[in-house]
Amino acid sequence: MDRNIQTKQFVSEVKSHLQKALIPFWEGLKDEEYGGYYGYMDYNLCVKQKAEKGCILNSRILWFFSNAYALLGEQHLLDHAKHAYSFLKEYCLDKTYGGVYWSLHYDGSVLDGTKHTYNQAFAIYALSSYYDVSKDEEALNIAHSLYELIESKCKDEEGYLEAFTVDFQPESNEKLSENGVLAEKTMNTLLHVFEAYTELYRVAKEERVKEKLHVMIDIFLHKVYNKELGRQEVFFDEHWNSLIDLYSYGHDIETSWLLDRGAEVLEEEGVIKTIGEVTSIIANNIYERAYKEHSLMNEAEHGVVDETRVWWVQAETVVGFLNEWEKHHEEQFYEGTLHVWQYIKDNMIDKRQGSEWYWALDKEHKPIEKPIVEPWKCPYHNGRMCIEVIRRLGQK
Numbered sequence: 001m002d003r004n005i006q007t008k009q010f011v012s013e014v015k016s017h018l019q020k021a022l023i024p025f026w027e028g029l030k031d032e033e034y035g036g037y038y039g040y041m042d043y044n045l046c047v048k049q050k051a052e053k054g055c056i057l058n059s060r061i062l063w064f065f066s067n068a069y070a071l072l073g074e075q076h077l078l079d080h081a082k083h084a085y086s087f088l089k090e091y092c093l094d095k096t097y098g099g100v101y102w103s104l105h106y107d108g109s110v111l112d113g114t115k116h117t118y119n120q121a122f123a124i125y126a127l128s129s130y131y132d133v134s135k136d137e138e139a140l141n142i143a144h145s146l147y148e149l150i151e152s153k154c155k156d157e158e159g160y161l162e163a164f165t166v167d168f169q170p171e172s173n174e175k176l177s178e179n180g181v182l183a184e185k186t187m188n189t190l191l192h193v194f195e196a197y198t199e200l201y202r203v204a205k206e207e208r209v210k211e212k213l214h215v216m217i218d219i220f221l222h223k224v225y226n227k228e229l230g231r232q233e234v235f236f237d238e239h240w241n242s243l244i245d246l247y248s249y250g251h252d253i254e255t256s257w258l259l260d261r262g263a264e265v266l267e268e269e270g271v272i273k274t275i276g277e278v279t280s281i282i283a284n285n286i287y288e289r290a291y292k293e294h295s296l297m298n299e300a301e302h303g304v305v306d307e308t309r310v311w312w313v314q315a316e317t318v319v320g321f322l323n324e325w326e327k328h329h330e331e332q333f334y335e336g337t338l339h340v341w342q343y344i345k346d347n348m349i350d351k352r353q354g355s356e357w358y359w360a361l362d363k364e365h366k367p368i369e370k371p372i373v374e375p376w377k378c379p380y381h382n383g384r385m386c387i388e389v390i391r392r393l394g395q396k
Contacts, residue, residue: 010338011393018386023068025356026379027080034107036087037061041373045354050106054375055092056119058084062126064379067387070133085130097167098149113166117154118176118189120146124196132203143200159185159219160193179301181243183235187224191255198262213262225278230285247300249290250313253320256283260323283324294339307363312381314344319388357382
């Protein structure tokens, strides 16, 4: 098939999925009585209206509708963004100690008052995007207040810390630790602080935020990135010593394009070149080591590969492969992008009426019975995949 025709078909399919599937699904979860969006749909498509509402989930919904509006310009999308913003402002924010809670009861009362740096970052990410489309100065002011909070309470001299009590006393990091370790610093939290600050800098262009982006780039290049293995380490002690031999395929392909995006927003040719060389190594290693049967496996712990196909990993692979193709026009990455999208259409999208994507598939590519919506399962990864594809290829 002709490349232009192939690309147009790809973009058309992705845009149709965004407009006809993802957007209506998440609009349908709007909670008109208590605000925000319902926080849980089980595998059998039963919405639990009195389930917890994760604040990360609400921030990601705010980000999704803000960016969908920026792309499509449809008023109902901005209305949903305003609904999510109102819930964040009125309920997710702690009026006493500052910061964003971990989760709420269905009615907006506090369920888990943990203050996690990861959660503060996603609120900044969402508020910055919302400000960009609404021009609501209050949203930008809240984003700035959360930035100041992270910088004053959520870091030490070597980087960003993780979990805190409601009044910002350090506590153990169960929420962002896995694989049998308790990490004092994580690649995942660092990545999403970087992502949040990238968006804040894009919309506000403040020198202080730019400086922090440079600091985080240095940490990625010299503490997180393992040059010998061509990958990122995942869990660390307070001094950035790796705690486990873990290769997170999804986080590496996500990082490959998010770091490139940050460098692009900084508009510094030297940074773009330095970052781009490392992210290309990361992306190529992922292609060689983790891309199998037109999809991306989950991770490898001590060399043992987990072949589960996780929803967000496939979405990030589409964007990561596309980003790498745009940089060097290596055919394998363009073909990989299309193949992963075909895999998503054939296997990951739940064809049942009223559903969205499966959480994960087993190594035989059969659905695993996990929730369709819960505090981590959101429109951020797959919605962003659609938005990125349309933005990058829609005019070509």
